Amino acid sequence: MNTNSRPNLERSARLSIAPMMDWTDRHCRVLHRHLSGHALLYTEMVTAPALVRGGALHLLDHSPDEHPVALQLGGSDPRELAQAARLGQDAGYDEINLNVGCPSDRVQSGTFGAVLMKNPGLVAECCAAMRQAVDVDVTVKCRIGVDDQNPEDVLPEFLARIIAVGIERVSIHARKAWLQGLSPKENRDIPPLDYDLVMRMKGLFPSLHISINGGITSLDQAEEFLERGLDGVMVGRTAYHQPADLLCTADRRVFGATVADTTAETAVHKMLPYIEAHMVSGGRLHQITRHMLGLFSGRPGARNWRRILSEGAHKSDAGPELVERALTAILVPAEA
Known part of the structure; x- marks a missing residue:
């Protein structure tokens, strides 16, 4: 052991x-x-x-x-x-x-x-x-x-x-x-x-x-x-x-860490280099973004976030820029 x-x-x-x-x-x-x-x-x-x-x-x-x-x-x-x-x-x-x-x-x-x-x-x-x-x-x-x-x-x-x-x-x-x-x-x-x-x-x-x-x-x-x-x-x-x-x-709540809480937005930005590396190795965007659809659940803009990723991530030319565009739906909500 x-x-x-x-x-x-x-x-x-x-x-x-x-x-x-x-x-x-x-x-x-x-x-x-x-x-x-x-x-x-x-x-x-x-x-x-x-x-x-x-x-x-x-x-x-x-x-x-x-x-x-x-x-x-x-x-x-x-x-x-x-x-x-x-x-x-x-x-x-x-x-x-x-x-x-x-x-x-x-x-x-x-x-x-x-x-x-x-x-x-x-x-x-x-x-x-x-x-x-x-x-x-x-x-x-x-x-x-x-x-x-x-x-x-x-x-x-x-x-x-x-x-x-x-x-x-x-x-x-x-x-x-x-x-x-x-x-x-x-x-x-x-x-x-x-x-x-x-x-x-x-x-x-x-x-x-x-x-x-x-x-x-x-x-x-x-x-x-x-x-x-x-x-x-x-x-x-x-x-x-x-x-x-x-x-x-x-x-913070479960482990007593003194660092600031994370945010969904920060996680998206941290995922972008990972997405880029995945695509360079021959991967497709939707293989990653399918796990990201619920990130903003319950927040203004969440529906547009999901729609942009769901409709666009399967396209052959889709890349990190699509994720960045979807993020604007949250940062500048298009729905109440």
Whole structure:
């Protein structure tokens, strides 16, 4: 275990941005880092088979600006996960996280994700193999249970098993996952939240660093959980759709930083050199700006900001100047 990195990661994990498929790619993470210098960022899930058998090492690409940043892996073969974790460490990630929460059919067919809640012994084997393979922290993101499981019974057992093999940090989505009958989208909304159960887990396992996830939509709500004794809060969709609302004051409010709050406008200006470099390397503008549409959510001019980027970023000649033009919709609002 890398004892030098652990204190910083534990601090950064006070507020983290959840791994979200098709959303938290490397461009999104750079944007989020310009809004908060301290929050822990996670990749979207990368499957161990894709890295180990498929050789898809490009999936590990990230910017040095993203740190602290964690790689989330999906898989269920301990040896393969160990190899993938080592690749992630070699690529420079600060943490390796095991996905035990995704309910999609594709993930289930690979016998990993939320279905692993039914097999805590296998999860423990996977975690042990990964910890043996790397020096960086290995963590787990899980649900409170799946299908007809009783979370009051299965979650304590699950946590005890992974703690026994050395896991010290876990993020818990405070909902069950229904593996049959609900889509992944429905699984993010329909199963009821049980925040109190997660709070009780902190009482049962006081030395375990627990971040709570699910249904958290504001920094006020995040601060409440921290004040109640949880170690961290992981935010998903709100951090994506309204990133400035969540992250611009987070360094001061959550991490006690004495620097001035960030602003969405400043983040846009900081993204311009990154956009330029991306385009020089052959990238397209919309690959980045699709993550920026919600930056000014709720502010005068936000609709025009979104319209200019949505209509123009796909054009072959679109570049940073389009982003600058869209920014004038905010600086000089064209809508009330």
